[in-house]
Amino acid sequence: MNNAASLLAPETWSEKLFDGTWRQATGTIAVHEPATGEVLGLVGLSDPASLGAIAERAMRAQAAWADTPAEERATIMRRAADLFEQERDQLIGMIMRETGGVRGKAETELAGTIGELIHSAALLIAPEGQILAHPDRSKLSFARRVPLGLVGVITPWNFPMLLAMRSVAPAVALGNAVILKPDPQTPIVGGAVIARIFEEAGVPPGVFSVVNGGADVGEALITTPETRLITFTGSTTVGRRVGELSGLHLKKVGLELGGKxxxxxxxxxxxxxxxxxxxxxxxxxxxxxxxxxxxxxxxxxxxxxxxxxxxxxxxxxxxxxxxxxxxxxxxxxxxxxxxxxxxxxxxxxxxxxxxxxxxxxxxxxxxxxxxxxxxxxxxxxxxxxxxxxxxxxxxxxxxxxxxxxxxxxxxxxxxxxxxxxxxxxxxxxxxxxxxxxxxNDQTISDLPGIPFGGMGQSGNGSRFGSTTNWEEFTQWQWMTAGGEPARYPF
Structure with a gap:
């Protein structure tokens, strides 16, 4: 790793966990470079029992974040995009080493990450709801989109930064708090880097957290009562387990799974x-x-x-x-x-x-x-x-x-x-x-502005990107308002 002083200096995140502040972890995960086996760094290992406290802090922060004006949230998303761009050279090298990707792959992943942040800011210019018809003409009836609250994001190792940001950016921009669990093979570019840049961009403490570990940490994230949506990208086999646990606990779930x-x-x-x-x-x-x-x-x-x-x-x-x-x-x-x-x-x-x-x-x-x-x-x-x-x-x-x-x-x-x-x-x-x-093209393509997702065992019909982010990361609330109090025969 590059030990030069910078925004992403390892001493900031090494052997630590992030829940709005960097805390020393009691255990660590060694991150290895696939090409050489060299240890790239150590990240903090999460205790599944800690998820409840992290979720409670996140929910306290989320209430104020949802009340933050949309333009202020959009500004923070754009600032994060600028920070990713400023750290371009170091990030490309980190992606190459941690994921084993060639330079073009790393450049594509970084560009996609920045694109997701820019598009998430643009979401906030869209109308938040619509006026509805009501039989009582003296009443105003409307529906509006409101944040889900706390979103859990579980991501894979192949494009860890991009596939995290595909959920994290729109979820945060639309007023949710997020707990991210990256794959334990790629928790630096897939977790620590994102936390550090969000911290620097001005995302309020507690709105974004990172937990590290294996299936036990992932299952704790899913079953924690506060999480209302789980997005998972990974294998169909693991996706079935994520869907099973989410359904058991009445969570909304977005699954982007395998393919052939x-x-x-x-x-x-x-x-x-x-x-x-x-x-x-x-x-x-x-x-x-x-x-x-x-x-x-x-x-x-x-x-x-x-x-x-x-x-x-x-x-x-x-x-x-x-x-x-x-x-x-x-x-x-x-x-x-x-x-x-x-x-x-x-x-x-x-x-x-x-x-x-x-x-x-x-x-x-x-x-x-x-x-x-x-x-x-x-x-x-x-x-x-x-x-x-x-x-x-x-x-x-x-x-x-x-x-x-x-x-x-x-x-x-x-x-x-x-x-x-x-x-x-x-x-x-x-x-x-x-x-x-x-x-007349090949099968690999993903852009921030498209409804990304699969059919059959490749997913559950959820879609990432474009205006479908409003459907995934918010929920409808119906509201009526009358100038005079309603009177009933009881």
Whole structure:
């Protein structure tokens, strides 16, 4: 870590927890760099029993924060965005080291984080409610959006800063308090950095807190009575548990879960462009993205040519520690357990009949970009979310077969279609069961101003971004007002 004095100096947050002030923790979590195993720093470990007190402090702070004028809240959000920009160089390096991402990934994550803050400030220019009809013309009837109160945010390790800010920024801007639990593998850029910048930007003490730990801390956050909404980004398996606990305690819950996003290549596609997009969709950030292109569904007429181009691109990608060379495209897998899982899926898929076109090997934490052909429903890579740099290729006989294969999954997050005919692409897009469809592009895309979310087992219908943030992070209150007191026959 950079030990130079700065806004983000480790001595501010090292071995500490943040609940509006930095407090010394009784335990710590060591944060390791995936590429080297080096310890990057120590963050404070939370005690699940402490969640009640943190939530109570948050609720006391939230009442005053909700009464703060909207323009003042927006100013603080914009100030936080400026601080992220001011710390750009240091933050890019921190993201690269803690997540194992290449520089372009880190730059994209930081830009998205800043974008979420700017968009959260813009939310506050929207009307807070609407005037309603009432049979008594002497009464004023209206509905308004009010904060939920306290929001719990649980985030993953792959894009920890951005995926935290996607919930944190609109929740705070709209008058809620937030308790964030980052993944214990990425609690610096995913938690401590955000706390430090919010503190400097002027978010009042108690409005934003960070807790660190594993499943026990997450479950305590969910079951703490004060939290009224839990947003979770992560695997479908864990998401089911989050949904189960949230439902048991009558919490609103927003789940953004796994994916097996189809990437369809039709027989009229520009194959060089399609293979470029397909390689990006499967190999970006080592495939450790929920929207990654999980199956390349290729029209049989162009299958051989597409495989040749895609495998050539895979072999050209350099693998290694992104901090050591600017031409590294594939960095480390996040941990040894995930590396072993990726390798097991590839080996089991080959044993089940898939062909290993290229890749399938690793050195240390670095897994080489891999292309599998002859992938079918009997092959593990057909169904499983791999979360590694693997491109499973499935042959489709025609358009109908391509759509059948695309929808042959429990997931429904993202999708893409490569075709020389926009009309053809639009017709097919309407038939794909996914929350997002991209024609002549790849499957990975997220902007602050769009309603992000999936269908099926990729989520529960919740959406992040755009005006949907009002629906997620506030609730309706109906109010009537009359000039004269109402009189009744009782």
């Amino acid at each position: 996003s189809p990437f369809i290549v039709l027989d009229d596609a520009d194959l060089e462009a399609a293979a470029s997009a397909g390689a990006w969709g499967s190999f970006l950030h080592q495939g450790q993205i929920c929207m990654a292109s999980g199956r390349h569904i290729v029209h049989r007429k162009v299958l051989d040519d597409y495989l040749e181009i895609l495998s050539r691109k895979a072999r050209q990608l350099k693998v290694g520690n992104p901090l050591l060379s600017t031409d590294i495209a594939i960095g480390p897998i996040i941990n040894a357990k995930q590396l072993a899982r990726v390798d097991e899926i590839v080996r089991n898929s080959v044993a089940a009949g898939a062909n290993l076109v290229t890749g399938g090997t690793f050195e240390g934490p670095f897994y080489h970009p891999t292309v599998l052909s002859n992938v079918n429903p009997q092959v593990p890579a057909y169904h499983l979310e791999i979360f590694g740099p693997v491109a499973p290729v499935v042959a489709a006989e025609d358009e109908d077969d391509a759509i059948r294969i695309a929808n042959d999954t429990e997931y429904g997050l993202s999708s893409a279609i490569q075709t020389g005919s926009l009309e053809r692409g639009l017709k097919l897009a309407r038939r794909i069961k996914a929350g997002m469809v991209h024609i």
